[in-house]
Amino acid sequence: MNQVEEPQGLSQDINALVQRMPIEVMQRMPDIDAVLDYLLSCISEVVVSDVITISLLDGDKVRNFRSYYPNDLSYLQANDIFNVDEYVALKQAYTTHQPVLTADTHNDPDWIIDDRTQWIRSHIAIPMFTQDAFFGFIFLQGMTPNQFSDQDVRRIQPLVAQTSLAVHLATIYRQQEQTTSELEALYNATSVLLTTDNVRMLGGQIAEAVVKEFAHVDCGVILVDLYSPQLERLPRAGIEGLSTAEPLYLDGPGLVPSAIRSGITTYAPDVSQDTRYVANVPEAKSELVIPLRTNNNIIGVLDLQSTQTHSFSPNDVRVLEAFAQRAAVAIENARLYEEIRTFATDQEQLLAERTLELREAKEQVETILNYSSDGVAFTTQDGHIIRTNTAFEKIFGPLTRTDENLSIVELIDIDPQQSNDCAAALVRVASGVSQSERLIATTINRDTNPTYIDTTLAAVRNSRDHVSGIVFTIRDISDLKKMEEGLRDALAHEMELNQLKSQFIAVVSHEFRTPLATILSAKDGLERYYERMNDQQRARNFNQIDSNVTRMTEMLNDLLSLTLDETPHKQKDRSHIDLSAVFRSAYEDLLASIGTGYDITFDITGKVQNVRCDITQMQHIFINLVENAIKYSSESKVVRVTLDYQEDQWQLTVSDTGIGIPEADQSHIFDPFIRGANVGNKRGTGLGLSIVERAVRHHDGNIEFSSIQNKGTTFIVTIPYSVNQLDHSASGPL
Incomplete structure (x- = not known):
């Protein structure tokens, strides 16, 4: 493209470029750098320039944003910041909204030549604005005097509107990105504000959150001390060595005290140019101090320092001020919590002292209750158990969770046979x-x-003399009751013994009186009339004496048998015997001593074998049972005796068809001196069955009977081999 020789063709190219720009811009969105680079390249096609820069307003400042160097086709992110009022050309373009051409900067008396501008010899400042706002400049800069002319200004004018619109859209998008970034930074920073209620720890977390979002800074929270003019520094975070521990005072010099006193955010983009800055750390180049405000009270500041000048943009300040508002609330809450905690600690200490006194008193009472032998229970007015002591649970058993609504009445009135009336x-x-x-x-x-139990219940009254509960004192008197029952049983036993003694004396007196009288009568007859008596009469008297002496001997033997020693050493009297032979011999002796007319049988069943036992006691068992069966038989005089050798035991059965035992006497039939009410005048001591029962018991056996009055009685004696056969070596296997 030849700008001078082909102005008509250039005009057509510019128009085509202008028409193509919106499409190209939209294709490059949302990459802002790509959009700006495209716009800069479009301008370079229209006007030959050494540097083309797009600058944007940043508050009351102008910040060079993006630069293009056509000669080497390179782009650069620019960061220069300056005031609009610093340069006349900028101010004029800003005021008139018209491009300003400076053909030769060295010949323009209003042009300021410094380190940043001395290389520029020709310059065009083109304002960018829309109908609503002014938002920046396009700078064309040349290193040759008179490099730009009015014709260049006219050539670039068609591109300005499209460039302004494109830059405006890119700026809006960038602001949206920046707002999103600010919100994200604010959210990230405020997320630490609810993690602790310790003021010093919270201050450190706030500083760390700010440093995390803003690199190359040092941050700390400085608070107003409620009780001292000296400000309180909380732990800082960030660049090591960029802060100082020098004390700060509310009425002293420095940006921090100034911001607290004024309540306004204080920013020194270059601390060397701010007289309020106290030079404590040489590395610090800029400082931002934001007040922490709650309910119109300044409680401190958020202090940020950086090693770079102009480190904080207006957006940064806006985000940090929003964060400071939330941080102030969090710090104030933490302070209030610490005050409450201090107050609570004091109250807890006071309460602990009072509680200790109550606990000591309670422990004394509990010691008395828990080591008391009496059970104690505290209940509601309707008897529901609230608390018990150890002795109570020993009496009634442990209470579980299911017993929470248990009434003490259910425990004390549980016996339906007793009318406790609890x-x-x-x-x-x-x-x-x-x-x-x-x-x-x-x-x-x-x-x-x-x-x-012996129970006493009493009312527990509160300070208003109202019944607040019932206390039960319960004493276990089971041992006393047992002693009482034991005494009662002993008394009954003693009375029974006295009765037996009287009965024994009566029986012995009666049983011995008759034979003694007979003996005495026979003796007197022999003494007086011996010479007159014939041999038959003398023999009759002698027989009377012999039979009555025999009778008395039998009664004495029964009494001796009743006092049989039950100690284990009596087993030495046992031996292996043929029980069937012993019983057979006794049976034959009985047959020889009774009269005629009896139907008596003795049968032996099972495998006959020797058994180990006391032979005398076995004879007592057999003779007493069989004699009774014969004595109390009816007119039929039928007696059946059977010895049965079974697998593990032997069994003796004696049955008769006699008078039987009255039902009322059957429960005492084995007691000494007890005889059935229906025996009449039949001779007997009432000791026979007692002797049998004891002999059976000595051999760990069992005796049982069945009897129907006037129909007969059956006795069954069962004794196991295991008890009798203690010494198999005596007679070999049984």
């Missing part, structure tokens, strides 16, 4: 009718063991 006593005490009540009750604990 419920009525509870009502009287709870209603104030009675101050206390006493009960002697029989209850049942959790192991279903009967428990005898």
Whole structure:
């Protein structure tokens, strides 16, 4: 493209370029740098320039944003910042909204030549604006005097509108990105504000959050001390060595005290140019101090320092001020919490002292209760158990969670056979009718063991003299009851012994009186009339004496048998015997001593074998049972005796068809001196069955009977081999 020789062709190219620009811009969105680079390249096609720069307004400043160097086709992110009022050409373009051409900067008296501008010899400042706002400049810069002319200004004018619109759209998008970034930074920073209620720890977390979002800075929270003019520094974060521990005072010099006093954000983009800055750290180049405000009170500041000048943009300040508002609330809450915690600690200390006193008193009472042998229970007015001591649970068994609504009445009035009337006593005490009540009750604990208790219940009254509960004192008197029962049983036994003694004396007196009288009568007859008696008469008297002496001997033997020693050493009297032979011999002796007319049989069944036993006691068993069967037989005189050798035991069965045993006497038939009420005048001591029962018991056997009055009686004796056969070596296997 030849700008001078082909102005008509250039005009057509510019128009085509202008028409193509919106499409190209939209294709490059949202990459702002790509959009700006495209716009800069378009301008370079229209006007030959050494440097083309797009600058944007940043508050009251102008910031060079993007530069293009056509000669080497390179782009550069620019960061120069300056005031609009610093350069006349900028101010004029800003005011008139018209391009300003400076053909030769060295010949323009208003042009300022410094380190940043001395290389520029020709310059065009083109304002960028829309209908609503002014937002920046396009700078064309040349290193040759008179490099730009009015014709260049006219050539670039068609591109300005499209470039302004494109830059405006890119700026809006960048602002949206920046707003999103600010919100994200604010969210990230404020996320730490609720993680602790310790002021110093919270201050450190706030500083770390700011440093995390803004690199190359040092940050710290400085608070107003409520009780001292000296400001309180909280832990800082960021670049090491960029802060100082020098004390700060509210009325002293420095940006921090100034911001606290004024309540306004204070920013020194270049601390060397700010007289309020106190030079403590040479590395610090800029400082931003943001007040922490709550309810119109300044509680401190957020202090940020950087090693770079102009480190904080207006956007940065806006984000940090929003963050500072939330941080101030968090710090104020943490302070209030610490005050509450201090107050609570003081109150807790006071409460702890009072609690200790109460605990000591409570422990004293609990010690008394827990080591008391009496059970104690505290209940509601209607008897529901609230608390018990150890002795109470020993009496009634441990209470579980399922017993939370258990009424003490259910424990004490549990025995349906006893009218404990605990419920009525509870009502009287709870209603104030009675101050206390006493009960002697029989209850049942959790192991279903009967428990005898002596219970006293009394009302517990509060400060208003109202009944607030009932206390039960329960004493286990089971041992006393057992002693009482033991004494009662002993008394009954003693009375029974006295009765037996009287009965024994009566029986012995009666049984011995008759034979003694007969003996005495026979003796007197022999002494007086011996010479007159014939041989038959003398023999009759002698026989009377012999038979009655025999009778008395039998009675004495029965009494001796009744006092049989039961100690284990009596087993030495046992030996292996043929029991069938012993019983057979006794059977034959009995047959020889009775009269005629009896139907008596003795049968032996099973495999006959020797058994180890006391032969005398075996004879007592057999003779007493068979004699009784014969003695009390009816007119039929039928007696059946059977010895049966079984697998593990032997069994003796004696049955008769005699008078039987009355039902009322059957429960005492084995007691000494007890005889059936229907025996009439039949001779006997009432000791025979007692002797049999003891002999059977000595051999760990069992005796049982069945009897129907006037129909007969059957006795069955069963004794196991295992008890008898203690010494197999005596006779070999049985």
